Amino acid sequence: MNDKVYKMGIVGYGGMANWHRKLIQTGNPNQKTEPYEVTNPLGIEIKGIFDIAQEPMKKAIEDGLNVYKSFEEMLADEEIDIILCATPNEVHKDTIVRALEAGKHAVSEKPVTVSSKDLQEMINASERTGNVFVVHQNRRWDGDFLTLQDVYKKGLLGEIFEIQSRIHGSRGIPGDWRGKKENGGGMMLDWGVHIIDQMLLMIDDKIDTVYATMDHVTTDKVDDGFRMILTFKNGLRVLFEVGTSNFISLPRFYALGTDGTLKINKLGNIEAEVTRIIDKTKNDAKPIITAAGLTKTMAPRTAETTVSEIVSNKWGNIKEFYANLLNTIEGKETQIVKLEQVMRVMKVMEASFESDKLGQIIKFEE
Amino acid sequence: MNDKVYKMGIVGYGGMANWHRKLIQTGNPNQKTEPYEVTNPLGIEIKGIFDIAQEPMKKAIEDGLNVYKSFEEMLADEEIDIILCATPNEVHKDTIVRALEAGKHAVSEKPVTVSSKDLQEMINASERTGNVFVVHQNRRWDGDFLTLQDVYKKGLLGEIFEIQSRIHGSRGIPGDWRGKKENGGGMMLDWGVHIIDQMLLMIDDKIDTVYATMDHVTTDKVDDGFRMILTFKNGLRVLFEVGTSNFISLPRFYALGTDGTLKINKLGNIEAEVTRIIDKTKNDAKPIITAAGLTKTMAPRTAETTVSEIVSNKWGNIKEFYANLLNTIEGKETQIVKLEQVMRVMKVMEASFESDKLGQIIKFEE
Structure with a gap:
């Protein structure tokens, strides 16, 4: 203290x-x-x-x-x-x-x-x-993110090649200033700023490209949702989806690695479902039958070659934010939310608006 | 007969x-x-x-x-x-x-x-x-697709602005010729050809752009997965995802309309979960609390403003394929799987490979 x-x-x-x-x-x-x-x-x-x-x-x-x-x-x-x-x-x-x-x-x-x-x-x-x-940037302390970050850092999924980060709601844009362009409204600035910050914090690599499209389902004033694909120099790809007209939600996080998959169902969940390979030799199976045709590739793996488990982390303690502020003021610590990180997120958001406007993939210079 | x-x-x-x-x-x-x-x-x-x-x-x-x-x-x-x-x-x-x-x-x-x-x-x-x-093109008769198509045609979700079509497996590419480029292997030709065909059949509009990235998680010989975003002139967007290193699967179909959302969980399921607005006036709610911060936008809707139901269709009858062939031979019918449709799907697949190669969004000319 x-x-x-x-x-x-x-x-x-x-x-x-x-x-x-x-x-x-x-x-x-x-x-x-x-x-x-x-x-x-x-x-x-x-x-x-x-x-x-x-x-x-x-x-x-x-x-x-x-x-x-x-x-x-x-x-x-x-x-x-x-x-x-x-x-x-x-x-x-x-x-x-x-x-x-x-x-x-x-x-x-x-x-x-x-x-x-x-x-x-x-x-x-x-x-x-x-x-x-x-x-x-309070969502650095969110339990769902901390669990993903923990799995990522431990390499539990092997090499991760794709992450999907979703925030799905169904109420449209709030009726207050958040629905107005002149007040800096819209979902990219409101939620994009959090979920981009989380991924840039976790992934230690340079950004390669930014591709985004903005939605205007319930309003033409601001983006009431968006999807964005961010690629990194090492090949990792992150899909971001924010929607306010999603009456059924897809999972909060979904991550694919060479050795396994992670799914976290809801915003605020600290528990992740993880399924990983434990035997790389047996990957063949009987075909599964659909209404027409059969498929071998998409048949489920047999239980003995994979393991499914619940992985969880502890809740973040947001009090750290203010403790760090006071310690930074007193010169005892450096600030957790660094201004160059905040600037990088801002530039990604600007690139996303540019991508949407031009209908093109933007090369991100850094 | x-x-x-x-x-x-x-x-x-x-x-x-x-x-x-x-x-x-x-x-x-x-x-x-x-x-x-x-x-x-x-x-x-x-x-x-x-x-x-x-x-x-x-x-x-x-x-x-x-x-x-x-x-x-x-x-x-x-x-x-x-x-x-x-x-x-x-x-x-x-x-x-x-x-x-x-x-x-x-x-x-x-x-x-x-x-x-x-x-x-x-x-x-x-x-x-x-x-x-x-x-x-046998998957035109798949029950999951027929249910989506039925919901789409009836307008049950209002105006649909996004569809996500996923085929997720975890066995990698089969060890036979499907893993070889010279035999026309890879997931785009194997599965892309089905799921693109389904969407082009259902959506009566011209294609605007094609954006795709191919995966090489378990092999560098062919694409062992891909994601593709197809946009149509009317603004509808379709995200396709095929993966063979997905140890946990996301739903087969997910569709977003102005008035509701559809989810079909698995390949071959004829049952769709649909949640729709029944009262457009009440969209405000209490904030929900996460580890840090609160959110009003992403709070769940209250039950009285929406209805959730299971919508299902009948299984397709693949025997129609051969009945139509014989009737076409005898001049009694025109063929169900038209060659211009097959050509259009082929050109979308070619555009997807070009998009992946160039790292760009391809304007689709038609």
């Missing part, structure tokens, strides 16, 4: 701000009952809130929080050490840059912003001021 | 020839017990077999069939009306062309041949001689 208790101001008081509040005040972002006891176990105290809208400000007061009359007032509060930006996406850049320039450390919700140009301005502001700037 | 009993010669006596033999002799291609009663219910009689290898010839004699000493001897037999070619793929063209020129009608196993140039020669021979030439 750090000796000092850091004071935080939060800009934008919607769903994610509330999630951070509960995490900071109780150690549990999914804390349900209110009023609850505020113990600030992470060493951070919420000093106050600012939101440009009246309703969230009223909610903040109901939640027992102080409110600032303006963002300027928050910036001028010398007690504030850290500003958390949980606004719509297009406001992140100005909020973060002004926070850094006012001498605060800054945390941005994801997506960090809407373009690599904006992100570079934010990074420049952090370097210029010497203040810490981190991005809340 | 046709008055005449047609006499057939079979060239190549492997797995598929045997399947045809049982279908023709008993009406059931999956007939198991031998010896069985030969009733020739389709109005076709197997006059004899020729195979260049000794072992299949011995097997044919054991199966109670006549054998010809040479292909020439079969061609010279004036009693033979129809020649079925069930050889390795690279031999189809010469066999079929010679059969047609000898005055026989001809049936080719799939893939019809290995290039559109070869196929054109075969079509020319049929037109020149006036003899009927058909291709055994």
Whole structure:
């Protein structure tokens, strides 16, 4: 633990701000009952809130929080050490840059912003001021991802040649700012930013190509889904699929290796189904019969040549995110979510929009 | 029924020839017990077999069939009306062309041949001689496909914008000629030819683009799997995936429409799981919680806004294939598997190999 208790101001008081509040005040972002006891176990105290809208400000007061009359007032509060930006996406850049320039450390919700140009301005502001700037890529701590990452690192499937990462829902785009282009809405920025970040974190190789197509099933304002194929120099291929009109979901993760296959059914599942070869000599079988024709190639393997098992990892501990922030501020650690990683994800997303626009596969330069 | 009993010669006596033999002799291609009663219910009689290898010839004699000493001897037999070619793929063209020129009608196993140039020669021979030439695209009668086609035609999912068609096995490429390039081996020609044919048959629109990547997981001789994205002018997109190193399979079919989703689990299943919207007004829900962060977009829909049901069709009757052949010979019907359809599938497969080679999306001209 750090000796000092850091004071935080939060800009934008919607769903994610509330999630951070509960995490900071109780150690549990999914804390349900209110009023609850505020113990600030992470060493951070919420000093106050600012939101440009009246309703969230009223909610903040109901939640027992102080409110600032303006963002300027928050910036001028010398007690504030850290500003958390949980606004719509297009406001992140100005909020973060002004926070850094006012001498605060800054945390941005994801997506960090809407373009690599904006992100570079934010990074420049952090370097210029010497203040810490981190991005809340919280899904690095998701249990489903951590299980896949563990299997990947242990080489349990042999050499992995394809990974499929899916986020399937059926509600369309939310009716709020997430459905508007000018606010940085759309599924690529909302979910793409997470699932791309996970794969770039896990796979230690250079990207070769990006191919993406965006969906507009329920709205023509933003992408309400997409599929993207990312290839790496070593030949590994990742298929990403995000959909908001998927009334039946395909598995969250599906990974193919030379020696086995992994499947994780749902977002948040820490358990993976893994089937692996244990005997490479016996791969022949009786044909299976379909309505017309027979197939030998697609007949199931016999049980004695493979083993099926449930592999699981532990849940991630998101408190590490804030512990790392404070330790980074105190110079004891380097930040977990590195800004060059955030920039790389942003550039992949930009390449995906370009691919969709041109209808072509984009060579990714890095 | 046709008055005449047609006499057939079979060239190549492997797995598929045997399947045809049982279908023709008993009406059931999956007939198991031998010896069985030969009733020739389709109005076709197997006059004899020729195979260049000794072992299949011995097997044919054991199966109670006549054998010809040479292909020439079969061609010279004036009693033979129809020649079925069930050889390795690279031999189809010469066999079929010679059969047609000898005055026989001809049936080719799939893939019809290995290039559109070869196929054109075969079509020319049929037109020149006036003899009927058909291709055994037997998976048009598969129950899984017929159920999807039925849902598609009835518009049960609203406007369908994506279909995923998968064939997943885990045995690698068979050890026979199917693993050799010079015999026309590989999964695109073996399975691609079926699943592309199904979609082109079902979707009444022009193709826009073809994008494919071939796998070489267990062999560098041929593609032992592939994925291909076919887009149509109306915006519909079809993802094809064939794999022979998939130890856990994803569903056979997955289709997304504006109003619902379909899933068919396995090759040969006639039952589809369908979930559809019944109330378009209520699409909001409580967020769901994952290890870190919450999501509203991906929360499941509440039960009262959708309905889930099992939709099924009847099994296809492959006997229709031969009934149609005889009726085509007698001028009573036109052939079900049209040669221009077979050519279109061949050109898509050629575009897929080109796409893989160039690493680019191919504009499909038609």
